[in-house]
Amino acid sequence: MNQDYIKPDNWSIIEEGFDVERVKSSESLFSIGNGAMGQRANFEEAYSGPTFQGSYVAGVYYPDKTRVGWWKNGYPEYFAKVLNAPNWIGINVEINGEKLDLYRCRSITNFRRELNMKEGWYQRSFDITLLNGIEVSVKSVRFLSLDLDEVGAIKYEVTPINHDATVVFTPYLDSGITNEDTNWDDKFWDTYDLSQQGDSAYILSKTMKTEFHVCTGMLNQIFLEGEQKNIYPKVETNSTYVKLNYSIVIPKGKTAGIVKFGGYTVSLNHKEKDLASASTTVLKQASESGFDALLDLQKKAWSRIWEMADITIEGDVKAQQGIRFNIFQLNQTYLGKDARLNIGPKGFTGEKYGGSTYWDTEAYCIPFYMATKDQVVARNLLTYRYNHLERAIENAEKLGFTNGAALYPMVTMNGEECHNEWEITFEEIHRNGAMTFAIYNYHRYTGDYSYIPEKGLEVMIGVARFWHQRATLSTDKNKYVILGVTGPNEYENNVNNNWYTNYLAKWSIEYCIENINKVKAEYKSDYTRIIEKTNLKQEEINAMSEVAEKMYFPFSEKHKVYLQQDGFLDKELISVSDLDSSQRPINQKWSWDRILRSPYIKQADVLQGFYMFEDQFTKEELALHFDFYEPFTVHESSLSPCVHSIQAAALDRMDQAYTFYLRTSRLDLDDYNKEVEEGLHITSMAGTWMSIVEGFGGLRIKNDTLSFAPKIPKEWKGYTFNVNFRNQILKVNVSQEGTSFNLEGDHELLIYVDDKEFKISPNSLITI
Amino acid sequence: MNQDYIKPDNWSIIEEGFDVERVKSSESLFSIGNGAMGQRANFEEAYSGPTFQGSYVAGVYYPDKTRVGWWKNGYPEYFAKVLNAPNWIGINVEINGEKLDLYRCRSITNFRRELNMKEGWYQRSFDITLLNGIEVSVKSVRFLSLDLDEVGAIKYEVTPINHDATVVFTPYLDSGITNEDTNWDDKFWDTYDLSQQGDSAYILSKTMKTEFHVCTGMLNQIFLEGEQKNIYPKVETNSTYVKLNYSIVIPKGKTAGIVKFGGYTVSLNHKEKDLASASTTVLKQASESGFDALLDLQKKAWSRIWEMADITIEGDVKAQQGIRFNIFQLNQTYLGKDARLNIGPKGFTGEKYGGSTYWDTEAYCIPFYMATKDQVVARNLLTYRYNHLERAIENAEKLGFTNGAALYPMVTMNGEECHNEWEITFEEIHRNGAMTFAIYNYHRYTGDYSYIPEKGLEVMIGVARFWHQRATLSTDKNKYVILGVTGPNEYENNVNNNWYTNYLAKWSIEYCIENINKVKAEYKSDYTRIIEKTNLKQEEINAMSEVAEKMYFPFSEKHKVYLQQDGFLDKELISVSDLDSSQRPINQKWSWDRILRSPYIKQADVLQGFYMFEDQFTKEELALHFDFYEPFTVHESSLSPCVHSIQAAALDRMDQAYTFYLRTSRLDLDDYNKEVEEGLHITSMAGTWMSIVEGFGGLRIKNDTLSFAPKIPKEWKGYTFNVNFRNQILKVNVSQEGTSFNLEGDHELLIYVDDKEFKISPNSLITI
Incomplete structure (x- = not known):
């Protein structure tokens, strides 16, 4: 923490006393x-x-x-x-x-x-x-x-x-x-x-x-x-x-x-x-x-x-103020009325980073907007990318891809790529998979399939084509490899076979083919239109499918974990806790090459994949990977602690989960990164929301409905949050004693709590 | 070739007729x-x-x-x-x-x-x-x-x-x-x-x-x-x-x-x-x-x-003009009188690249100056780096190295690093080994050991310390690895275990220790001074020695070749000749990421190591590696074809050797790279000289004296070159019929020609 002049208050951000040194910080915060x-x-x-x-x-x-x-x-x-x-x-x-x-x-x-x-x-x-x-x-x-x-x-x-x-x-x-x-x-x-x-x-x-x-x-x-x-x-x-x-x-x-x-x-x-x-x-x-x-x-x-959006926290004013500040700023930035707009990393609070749209939107912001607004808002965010599909195809063409392969930009305003660091612009291509994931996530949460035949499938095809072309066959391994990438952990550049990227590529192709088949069977006229427009042939689908099937994943037999990338085990595996604190944050203390060859992870990478595809792994696998990667993670990105917080909660490590939560919720109010003068970290605020709702509340979609695994930090008396699920509002109240659910809607809702089924009637309260 | 307005002439560069479009090119050429x-x-x-x-x-x-x-x-x-x-x-x-x-x-x-x-x-x-x-x-x-x-x-x-x-x-x-x-x-x-x-x-x-x-x-x-x-x-x-x-x-x-x-x-x-x-x-x-x-x-x-410096070529005016232009420009740029000066990549012909000193000097220019000037010139070039040792130590400190480790800059004027691309500045560290190699090369050629106790050993210790600290132990491999480097082939960035870099690191440490021992035995007062100044301890020497001994080298059992870096075989190994010519030069046609994940080699990399340490490998090994890497080499650096030309000649592939030679000798006169307006490629001109003297002439140092293996392109009637060897001038005349040697000096010189011993008396001619 670098400042604490903001007065704790449940509903307001308050500064008292004039200090010339604080003017620029306050210009951001207010x-x-x-x-x-x-x-x-x-x-x-x-x-x-x-x-x-x-x-x-x-x-x-x-x-x-x-x-x-x-x-x-x-x-x-x-x-x-x-x-x-x-x-x-x-x-x-x-x-x-x-x-x-x-x-x-x-x-x-x-x-x-x-x-x-x-x-x-x-x-x-x-x-x-x-x-x-x-x-x-x-x-x-x-x-x-x-x-x-x-x-x-x-x-x-x-x-x-x-x-x-x-x-x-x-x-x-x-x-x-x-x-x-x-x-x-x-x-x-x-x-x-x-x-x-x-x-x-x-x-x-x-x-x-x-x-x-x-x-x-x-x-x-x-x-x-x-x-x-x-x-x-x-x-x-x-x-x-x-x-x-x-x-x-x-x-x-x-x-x-x-x-x-x-x-x-x-x-x-x-x-x-x-x-x-x-x-x-x-x-x-x-x-x-x-x-x-x-x-x-x-x-x-x-x-x-x-x-719809409020989260209350009882027993911790600063935590309460922090989460509301995050929710407030997200709503100030984007209200979802206009599919031409998106959520800039600094919102309307500064110029830094430029552009308006990063993969933050798909990976972090969409869950927040799905749960706190009408589903049209998330659909508008998806449509934004659909409207940029032609530009994404042009962007891929500039890099030598053909035949409708689409590469969504790292940073954009109008669909064209803006960024200009080769290791990011050209290599941080996992962003492309997030486009498909967001569509999947939208359908999973809202149950609205119509978006896929209407728009989503075209995006998925462009993305799948990109992965198909970007992966190459290693005759040495007889597997498809993806060379020269930067994963979500930007403290590695130009690595081969980043597990997260390869996994997302494989999944993006498979999910695309699954939906091609579904649309073919159930939405014939859409199917005809899409096939005509994309000129997609069965041979190409077969070839794509082979890439997915034969995708290579670096794995350590010794540690029983997927490796972040080829060669990860050649690093000097000294955990962050054994690193002299004078060396941190490494992004300020170390030269770039030293960071790159270190094992330190800027933000969740393999664990980001485990977060997104949690149901494809066992809890034991999650624990193994969390225990392997967490000790090397320095969380020097504002997008990192929330994922670890959610996973720590899932693993019943509430102290750790709470510690990670604290790092995100007052990031700007307490100016942890000494840069609040430049503006606020808008997109990571959605991660803070996820830490509570998905982390402590344990919200997931299972069997096409809501599932919870409520937990509460020992520091709090209770907390509440609301989720809009398919046009009904479920109000969740978690206390040290138990959890109650109150449904505002018009029809019974089946939910899971700690894997047990419960039925909630409209406008009634159940306590568990 | 992009221009041919320069009139062929044995001794002059001539332009006739005025053309506004040629003014800037001619400003460079003249x-x-x-x-x-x-x-x-x-x-x-x-x-x-x-x-x-x-x-x-x-x-x-x-x-x-x-x-x-x-x-x-x-x-x-x-x-x-x-x-x-x-x-x-x-x-x-x-x-x-x-x-x-x-x-x-x-x-x-x-x-x-x-x-x-x-x-x-x-x-x-x-x-x-x-x-x-x-x-x-x-x-x-x-x-x-x-x-x-x-x-x-x-x-x-x-x-x-x-x-x-x-x-x-x-x-x-x-x-x-x-x-x-x-x-x-x-x-x-x-x-x-x-x-x-x-x-x-x-x-x-x-x-x-x-x-x-x-x-x-x-x-x-x-x-x-x-x-x-x-x-x-x-x-x-x-x-x-x-x-x-x-x-x-x-x-x-x-x-x-x-x-x-x-x-x-x-x-x-x-x-x-x-x-x-x-x-x-x-x-x-x-x-x-x-x-x-x-x-x-x-x-x-x-x-x-x-x-002293002339090379004549009979039967090919353009080749004659080309080689003289190279020799002339090198002499216009650097005459070796002043150890504060060095050989800029553009000499006095343009501003581009800035700085004055690259590893080009140690790797390419020193052989030229050793053979065509008094040995004090090469010694001045070495002294230039000795005088920058403190700055090289500071440069390494900026990157987190300690205890007198020295990292010589990629580009410099006064010893401080100037360059600012992380993948070059921080990672193209093989340049550091070239400092030690140049000292070795100087001693090998001139026989003057005095430079080493006087100055050279301190440089070697700084360099060896750097490699010691830069290599890290992979517990997975139980070998020392060097992660995150860029080799001479700048079409690969941030790779692990670049063979050339690892080899040079190992060799630099070993050669340093060898000379520590020799100076200890034979130059006691120098030894005491150096040990005091560098504070070098036996434990550090032992630790260095272990790094050299346990250095890891990527090797393919299948191909029986050292791999350019980890993972090289995962690439799509399509040879340059199978690449559509519309795709070349790839540095103009392809995006950077595509270049990076391709197998294409900008300039000799593994082969650069085979060139420098030729006597540590058999001719069969050279052939295997040449045959493996040459097909992937695009020679998009002016420093590349000369090495391949020398090796092709050593392998008796004179047609290939001649082709590579042509690419270097009239690079600027015919403006192959469409950039002569910006100035001339001065340092690569020394490579052209090497192509003739070391390539066609087969000059090497063996058993502490000169060795030749003269060959002649079928396109030429004959060629001559001179070498200054330890204060005697040997004039070599190669024709289709045989080779003659004429010694200007004062004592008999033993030389090898095609591995046979010959004795040449002063001022006499022998023909073989």
Whole structure:
């Protein structure tokens, strides 16, 4: 842990006291988003201290020309950068001629931030004495509307404490913004129109190259003592900003405020020519409702989300705060309405990593969204990949594959590969298997087979074709081998026969063929369409099948475990616990080659396979592999501890499971990795959710229904979680005494608890 | 082959006719150098077409801050860039008010370049009709003096053909130059003084960060019809240039010319405060001798070089031209006078690759310099590495090694590592063994053991310590393994147990211990000093010895060959000849991952080991390995064909040997790799020399003396080469009829020819 300034609280993230050193961390932690846009918790008023400005629009990116030290054939030409979008939250405040600036003042007291996760708003308040001696109290409340997702609202209030004061509020729009992350200092935005009328204004700009057109708009209202005032603003503009200056005299002790409605309309959702009018319309709609009414809607919308997604933990406030923070951020990032969007690793909280979509979505996020939302959300995430199938085929073609083989990208915005490290881009190909796994997982959980004939099978065929072509026959072994890969454990590069990759390849081919047969038998017209489109021949299926059948798996007879890759046993097998602690984290202390030749595992690799295909192995095999690999695992990826936590729980090692859980749940709040300034680890938050639901709760799908094996850390009194299973909500309450289930739905549900069958009637509670 | 505009000629490189498209290629091919400085064949007069300007000063570089896509721990902070130095060759020419510019004129005829390799000068001549209708004949001759190596001289002559003409010659110095290769567009030079007096001027500038101070000077003389004229120049200066304008009226048919002496004095060789006066003095000395006298000295100096280094080929002009071009360029780049200098991969002909020193020097260049120069030259090259030993130890420490283990850099200027690709920088560690091999090779050839107790043993100990620490015990194999390396074949990265690397490691340790024992027995005071300095203990020697003894070598029982690395037989072993030619060169046609998992070999790897340690294997073993690996070798490195050529010759496969030879000897002249614009492949030129002397001539050291196995390609009538062996020159003349040897020396020399002993008396000829 590197910080502990966040106050423990069941429902809110709270910071008290102002510290310049914490500003960037808090800008990340107090980020808000509504799935369509999001922003770091930058101050509305001017701030001359260190800050990382960020406001992001879902789906809007810039293809930044690749810059690498040494070019390798096959590298993509660009990296899709997450774009800092025009600023609409800015409100400069001048008090008796002095600019309000927390970095330049006499003193600040009572500084407080609160991110209310229950209701979805962010508030900041403080008392400040300016250099000119004026003392004022400031409070601002901000939220991004879930109901009108093109709108955010700010209520910014100032109360002079020791004198009457002349305050100038200057709400502005500014498209002259820059990215921290840029390869060539390119200009990312081109502003081509700017308009102001009364209290409203907008800026029309488009991204360079990608030509996303965005209208950034604002509409302002001025209040004194709660009463709206008509003040004619003084207007300032240049080519990239428009500022409205509202001057108002505030008597000592009275409160004046500005309500600013702002946000974006985007050409993804509107015709270019309609962007300005759409912006004007939606802002007018918001302002007519008014700030308070819109905030009420916000609270209701969040209440609906929590109804399905909440996890409660009794007896551990910090754990409670941690899990809710994770669930809250996931919901701020992606709500599943739009199949063109996905879950970026930093969500709307920073620029780092770029792109929006990694295999994190398929491996970690889909289970969360399946269990806490309507199944259409997970289906939209699958459809996202279906819509990118042509690009995945092109991507594979760039690497020399043919005949409709598809390689999904490591990182992408629009389906094209962005990443540019050969050992990842070209070699971390296990990601491709996750596409098929997600389809399997979706069908297993939702029971909705229709996705497969409609869309999923085409994806599976592209993926299976890739594995078929990527595996090669070793005449030496008379087995198919997969050479030159990087597994989920990125502390190994360019290895041969990574067990996880080979296993996933074999399984992806087999599952594809199984579904080809099923679709052939049961969905004839879909089958005909797909065969025609993919030009799939029986000989190719036979050849694929042979690859799966004769796939090679490195295995140690001595240890009775599958080896992470060929040659793993040649390493110096010193366990992490025997490593001097001064050497860790190895990714900061060791050169890359030393990491590579060490046995240390960044994140679950063989164990990731055991997690995904748990039912294909015995518990004894799981224990053998867990005991073999866990001691070498350094968990230097945020995606790692959750898998180990789930497996430790499955093996009844609750102390270990709890330890792993703690590493994930407050990763950002306590800034374990010393990098929260750059943004939050959004996708790994889904892993934290899995640690509780699949780990402690033991949720699995067995015999086409829910199965549980509830356990509870001794540190907790109890915990609850909800799962949406095929349109019924099952509420699970685990305590030290036992587990109760409450079904909200309309028909009886058969479930397994510790492998025993139970039937639960709708709207009834059973306790076990 | 991609070009064939160079006219075949035994002694000169000749281009006829002007072609804008060839300018940059010719700038490389006609480069001149004298070991202390060098320059591309840029025009003296202004040229507004595409050109790559380059003038380079030996040992002067800039540490350009590393720029990579993805930082890996252990990367060096900078890359030493070869620096384009201030321009001293420039002479603007104005004719009746119009600037002479080959890119903007009515017509050019009789354009001709000649690089006279026999005498060491470069000439260019052409007739040009300007836009203003004036027709003039231009001729310029240029050389960099071998005798005064801080001086170059240009004689630039203009003859009006159709009218009298007023010509303004504007010789200038310009330090406002830039690099093509720069990571951050840094400013590389800072100019701090500028002075002009009469016909002379100088500019003092220093490199940023490294603070090399360089005085760039010039001294001009104007001639009309061969008679020197005193013309008072008009002076123009700004902060980075000084120009002298000489105006002269030339009657039609008469010739006026400017002789410009210029060059650099450098703080590597002078005190900073003396740079300007040193420049003035040496330029005065040159001008007092005069252009023609200095050129006569140049011819004599080159004659002395050729006396020892020349190879003649009868019956094949292009082969003759090719081999002389290689020998000439090697001598232009490095003359062995200064142990601070080394042989850059592009010499003084371009910026690419940066740095100056690769393992090319130890593996390819030292044999050439040993056989064609006094042995002090090779000793200087070894001393260069001895002087960098402390830096090599620091470099190893950065990667986690301890106790004086040394890792020599992949690329360096001053001993620090510059390169920044993890798979090369951290993993291509076989380079370290080349340091020990070069010492062994030097002793074997020269018989001079003194270098080892004096300097070499310390290097060997540092290297052996590295291998000791880098190898790890595989408890699975009960053998020492070396994991995560890149061998000479850079089409494999991060492999385990590269045979060449393991073999070199074992040998380096054994040879080091052998010499520790010898120095202990025979050089007691050196031994005491070394043991004290290195703190080497018997236990460490024992432990090293165990690593060497128990080193693991991958071997195929089926094929009876050592495997290039673990798992090589799992590849799809399709030979290059079965590969569709549209797929080649694979480094342009295939993505990097596909190259990596293919069996294709960029340059000799196992065979490189067989080349270096030929006497440790039988001819049958060589044949087995050659037959196994040659079919997979694509020779996409300029350093590859020479090794195969030598081995094919040793195996009596002269057709194959000749084919490989052709690939190396005219690599740049015929621009096989389509990149000669960027500069020449200097270090691989030594490989071409080896192909003839060690390949066709069969030169080896056996029983402490020279051994030959002369063969001759059927395409040639005969060839000759000379070798300096322990201060006697042996001239070898091979023809289709037999071989004759002529010894220039003072004592009888025993040699082997086809394993039979012969005694050669001084100054006598024997024919076999």
